[in-house]
Amino acid sequence: MSLGTYALRRSGGLLLVLLVTSFLVFGLLYLAPGSPLAFILGPRGGTPEQIAMVTEQYHLNDPFFVRYAAWLGDILRGDLGYSIVYRQDVSALISGRVGTTLALVSMAAIIITVVGIGAGTFAALRGGWGDQLTSALAAVGLSTPSFVIGVALISVFAVGLGWFPTFGSGTSGVDTLWHLTLPAVALSVASAAYLARITRAAVLEESGREHVQTATVRGLAPGRIVRHHVLRNSLIPIVTVLGLTIATLIAGAVVIENVFALDGLGSLLVRAILQRDFAVVQAVILVLVVAFVVVNAIVDFLYTFIDPRIALGSRQ
Amino acid sequence: MFTPKTMFAAASIATAALLLTACTADDTTDTQSGLSLDLENLATTTTPGTEPVDEVKWNLPYEPMSLDPIFGFNYAENTVTANLCESLVRMKPDLSTEPGLATNVAQPDDTTLVYTIRDGVTFWNGNPLTAEDVAYSLQRQVGETATSYFASYFVNVDSVEVTGPSEVTVKLKQPDVLFAQAMGTAAGAIVEKAAAEAAGEAFGTPDGGLQCTGPFSLEAWNSGRSIQLAANPGYWDATLAPKVQRLSFSFIADESTAVNALRTGDVDGQFFYLPPAGLSQLENGDEVTTTYGESLVFWTMITTNLTGGLADERIRQALSLAIDRKGLAKVVFQGAAVPATTLAGPGYWGYETDAFATAFEEFSADADLEQAKQLVAEAGAPAEPIVLAVQGSSAVHEQTANLIQAAGQAIGLKIESKVIPVEQFGNLYFDENAREGLDGFFTTNYGNFADPLDVYTMFHTADSHNYSGWDGADEQLAAARRTTDPAERAELVIEAQEHITKGLSWIPLAYEPVTLVQNTRISGATASFAYLYAPWAATIGGVK
Numbered sequence: 001m002s003l004g005t006y007a008l009r010r011s012g013g014l015l016l017v018l019l020v021t022s023f024l025v026f027g028l029l030y031l032a033p034g035s036p037l038a039f040i041l042g043p044r045g046g047t048p049e050q051i052a053m054v055t056e057q058y059h060l061n062d063p064f065f066v067r068y069a070a071w072l073g074d075i076l077r078g079d080l081g082y083s084i085v086y087r088q089d090v091s092a093l094i095s096g097r098v099g100t101t102l103a104l105v106s107m108a109a110i111i112i113t114v115v116g117i118g119a120g121t122f123a124a125l126r127g128g129w130g131d132q133l134t135s136a137l138a139a140v141g142l143s144t145p146s147f148v149i150g151v152a153l154i155s156v157f158a159v160g161l162g163w164f165p166t167f168g169s170g171t172s173g174v175d176t177l178w179h180l181t182l183p184a185v186a187l188s189v190a191s192a193a194y195l196a197r198i199t200r201a202a203v204l205e206e207s208g209r210e211h212v213q214t215a216t217v218r219g220l221a222p223g224r225i226v227r228h229h230v231l232r233n234s235l236i237p238i239v240t241v242l243g244l245t246i247a248t249l250i251a252g253a254v255v256i257e258n259v260f261a262l263d264g265l266g267s268l269l270v271r272a273i274l275q276r277d278f279a280v281v282q283a284v285i286l287v288l289v290v291a292f293v294v295v296n297a298i299v300d301f302l303y304t305f306i307d308p309r310i311a312l313g314s315r316q
Numbered sequence: 317m318f319t320p321k322t323m324f325a326a327a328s329i330a331t332a333a334l335l336l337t338a339c340t341a342d343d344t345t346d347t348q349s350g351l352s353l354d355l356e357n358l359a360t361t362t363t364p365g366t367e368p369v370d371e372v373k374w375n376l377p378y379e380p381m382s383l384d385p386i387f388g389f390n391y392a393e394n395t396v397t398a399n400l401c402e403s404l405v406r407m408k409p410d411l412s413t414e415p416g417l418a419t420n421v422a423q424p425d426d427t428t429l430v431y432t433i434r435d436g437v438t439f440w441n442g443n444p445l446t447a448e449d450v451a452y453s454l455q456r457q458v459g460e461t462a463t464s465y466f467a468s469y470f471v472n473v474d475s476v477e478v479t480g481p482s483e484v485t486v487k488l489k490q491p492d493v494l495f496a497q498a499m500g501t502a503a504g505a506i507v508e509k510a511a512a513e514a515a516g517e518a519f520g521t522p523d524g525g526l527q528c529t530g531p532f533s534l535e536a537w538n539s540g541r542s543i544q545l546a547a548n549p550g551y552w553d554a555t556l557a558p559k560v561q562r563l564s565f566s567f568i569a570d571e572s573t574a575v576n577a578l579r580t581g582d583v584d585g586q587f588f589y590l591p592p593a594g595l596s597q598l599e600n601g602d603e604v605t606t607t608y609g610e611s612l613v614f615w616t617m618i619t620t621n622l623t624g625g626l627a628d629e630r631i632r633q634a635l636s637l638a639i640d641r642k643g644l645a646k647v648v649f650q651g652a653a654v655p656a657t658t659l660a661g662p663g664y665w666g667y668e669t670d671a672f673a674t675a676f677e678e679f680s681a682d683a684d685l686e687q688a689k690q691l692v693a694e695a696g697a698p699a700e701p702i703v704l705a706v707q708g709s710s711a712v713h714e715q716t717a718n719l720i721q722a723a724g725q726a727i728g729l730k731i732e733s734k735v736i737p738v739e740q741f742g743n744l745y746f747d748e749n750a751r752e753g754l755d756g757f758f759t760t761n762y763g764n765f766a767d768p769l770d771v772y773t774m775f776h777t778a779d780s781h782n783y784s785g786w787d788g789a790d791e792q793l794a795a796a797r798r799t800t801d802p803a804e805r806a807e808l809v810i811e812a813q814e815h816i817t818k819g820l821s822w823i824p825l826a827y828e829p830v831t832l833v834q835n836t837r838i839s840g841a842t843a844s845f846a847y848l849y850a851p852w853a854a855t856i857g858g859v860k
Contacts, residue, residue: 053461088521089523258569
């Protein structure tokens with residue numbers, strides 16, 4: 001498949017996914033009880049006249065398909081909508097927060113890659129106590145919810161030792177890195193543990209292959225064998241898992257952003273859901289879906305680099 | 317609040333004790349010791365700080381939705397706006413009032429209020445404050461479809477007009493004592509007309525900016541991240557010239573994160589509206605000082621209808637008599653609350669204090685199970701269980717419901733609780749359908765100024781908060797709202813209070829003081845409820 005066809009097919013798939021998700025998201029929100037009125041009218045409720053006016057102004061009583069069509073139309077024109085709770089454009093709300101989530105997820109992805117692949121390879125090659133210790137740690141990491149890890153990290157490293165700040169995403173640059181370290185670690189523990197397991201299995205499997213044994217028998221340097229024969233061939237399952245976990249990190253960030261009071265898309269989404277701020281919920285989920293699909297596309301693309309025998313767009 | 321989530325977290329942390337250093341271990345040892353608060357003698361101020369400070373970092377329980385004063389009717393919004401936008405009348409820390417942007421309020425007759433606007437006041441941008449700005453700020457809250465959260469104070473306003481170079485006259489359709497007092501809240505906050513008109517609906521949002529006259533100016537609102545205020549060098553009132561150069565707000569919603577931030581000094585202070593689960597942790601440390609302030613906030617159970625199990629007044633009285641309010645204050649509020657006997661407690665007695673105090677003494681917060689049982693026997697226990705709505709994931713709601721359930725059981729009333737998710741709970745306040753099948757729900761509520769009438773007005777049948785349609789005090793409430801003479805008004809309010817407290821369409825449970833936490837490096841924040849409407853941060857300074 002040529003690169004052009006590939007890109008075309010990918011974007012076609014993306015649009016389809018978006019359309020289906022948008023319908024689901026819109027429909028589910030529409031079915032869910034509650035309305036943004038409570039938040040627009042404020043804690044003192046509102047007079048019947050006010051309620052009627054706000055309902056009319058924001059078309060809260062329009063039929064489902066009318067609202068869905070209007071919303072789709074706006075999206076196609078590049079208008080993500082208007083948050084009636086914040087009295088702001090949704091695009092402004094999102095653009096202010098996307099950076100934090102991106103930084104958080106990137107840092108977590110780096111930690112997952114380094115720690116996961118490192119620990120998995122170590123466990124597989126070292127064997128014995130090293131393997132057992134790594135596997136035990138991985139089991140603990142996998143089974144502990146990220147917010148628990150977050151709270152524990154804050155207790156120890158922020159409150160107890162005072163090495164890191166307790167909340168927030170800092171001002172910029174190094175300060176942001178410093179602020180995001182604990183959240184990124186909390187976010188990455190479970191995924192790193194999972195990746196370590198996958199890596200360990202893949203490396204073990206590759207190590208047992210004939211060509212590796214042949215290489216060993218032929219007296220090639222162990223380092224060379226590991227790099228060229230074992231790791232390289234284990235990369236396909238590792239990259240697949242890595243891609244999927246990074247995509248799901250975006251969802252996991254929702255919890256972590258709340259614990260660390262970060263100004264990311266996750267905390268925005270949570271508040272918007274609580275406030276029935278439809279436009280914001282839909283737009284954020286849309287952004288998350290796009291990110292998910294894009295990461296998957298990148299993974300697909302990487303396959304052809306790792307193993308040139310794999311054709312573009314196929315997973316065989 | 318102890319949400320299930322934080323409880324689970326706490327349990328998990330305890331089991332993972334190996335991971336933890338001594339810092340959390342010794343905190344758990346004496347959480348049972350009582351809090352150091354004297355509920356009879358709540359604070360209004362804290363010792364003013366003397367040293368200049370570059371920056372004070374304050375936390376809000378959530379990000380404000382708007383800083384436009386007319387949408388400021390909630391904790392986070394008002395905490396910020398109080399330092400930015402000033403009202404015609406200024407609320408002092410002891411909840412009494414003094415002249416604000418109006419130097420004088422004349423009342424030539426009962427339906428006319430003439431405000432003399434202070435000279436020499438400028439907005440942050442240097443433009444002088446004019447009568448036009450004042451008239452505009454009030455006018456935009458008048459009318460049936462006005463979106464101001466304070467619209468109920470403006471229902472009797474006929475016109476607002478500029479009647480002199482620095483004079484604004486408000487004409488009322490009928491005398492209304494609540495309107496005059498509301499001018500000391502955000503309802504009376506003055507914004508610049510030109511700026512508000514230019515920004516339109518975006519006014520007060522991160523995009524639209526704000527233009528007021530307060531001791532701090534709005535420097536930046538980074539949506540989702542922080543709100544930055546700067547000391548206003550041109551502020552007219554030298555006594556409230558800020559010693560703090562920058563005041564920045566964060567929005568930590570997670571309570572344990574907020575408590576941790578306070579303990580480490582990442583945040584310098586916060587006002588809590590419900591005592592946080594980590595309150596004793598904060599009190600036991602020496603990083604912060606905790607002050608309990610005079611407040612207008614109360615915790616109550618609202619009857620939603622007079623057709624179900626709570627229809628009979630005697631049943632409501634019996635239930636109220638059976639509730640262990642002291643236990644509730646101690647257990648649910650960790651001791652940081654006072655058992656309530658009426659809805660509007662002592663904090664509200666802004667006039668005729670003796671008369672209100674005498675009337676107050678007639679009511680008791682003590683449980684009396686015998687009398688309660690007798691009342692149930694007289695009225696006959698309802699066949700259907702009484703259903704109370706509980707806000708999901710709120711420990712205060714849940715524990716209160718448990719306590720009331722136990723009280724009901726003791727006197728032969730069957731009470732059930734129904735959990736309503738937090739995202740739907742708000743609908744109970746204005747959507748009749750959402751209240752269907754419920755006999756009552758819990759809420760914190762507050763009046764805006766020191767007049768019990770402000771709270772009791774919600775019991776007039778015409779008020780949107782009177783969900784059950786209880787009509788036992790309409791006459792007195794309407795008359796009190798028209799009565800400008802304080803002694804006469806107090807008499808009417810006391811009469812209404814008696815009916816309301818016996819009728820119990822809302823059952824008073826507890827008075828909640830303001831919980832102010834400040835880092836020991838600073839001092840001076842207003843400790844009372846006035847922090848929602850008057851510049852509470854202008855008195856903050858460094859401690860040597």
